[in-house]
Amino acid sequence: MLVILISITLLYSCEKSIFCKPGKKDKGLIKGKLDYCTWIDTKDGLVINNQAELDSLHNQFGCDELPTFDFAHGTILAVYSSGGCKMQQRREVIWDGPNAQYIYRIEVSECGLCKAEQFSNNWVHVEKLPDGWTVTFEVVDI
Numbered sequence: 001m002l003v004i005l006i007s008i009t010l011l012y013s014c015e016k017s018i019f020c021k022p023g024k025k026d027k028g029l030i031k032g033k034l035d036y037c038t039w040i041d042t043k044d045g046l047v048i049n050n051q052a053e054l055d056s057l058h059n060q061f062g063c064d065e066l067p068t069f070d071f072a073h074g075t076i077l078a079v080y081s082s083g084g085c086k087m088q089q090r091r092e093v094i095w096d097g098p099n100a101q102y103i104y105r106i107e108v109s110e111c112g113l114c115k116a117e118q119f120s121n122n123w124v125h126v127e128k129l130p131d132g133w134t135v136t137f138e139v140v141d142i
Helices: 002-012 051-061
Strands: 030-033 046-048 074-078 081-084 086-096 101-111 117-120 124-127 134-141
Touching: 030 086, 046 051, 081 086, 081 101, 086 117, 086 124
Parallel strands: 101 134
Antiparallel strands: 030 124, 046 074, 074 124, 081 117, 086 101
């Protein structure tokens, strides 16, 4: 009985669960991840196309250092996601030409039995969003 209990504990614990597969690399139009101190708490997402928009966000939250970014060649996207225990995320930005939009999709999976909450603002930079285009944000639990 003790062996079964220990086996179940190891099988489903947060860090050791066999169900905790590493997250896949970012895909699609994502050029890289960004680490900004600004906290967002919206699943509506943010599309930042110029330095003034970025500065206004950082000024709201009192960040010490403002990042610089080349907005002539890229756009910044961010969207909040959360999960319990050991959260894995797969991020992808898809070009949807017929609908004149990018789709920023995040698949969130959780593993283990613990209740610790994790979160991410998912700051990424992508190819420059063409004029007149929109971004659809999708955060999906899988």
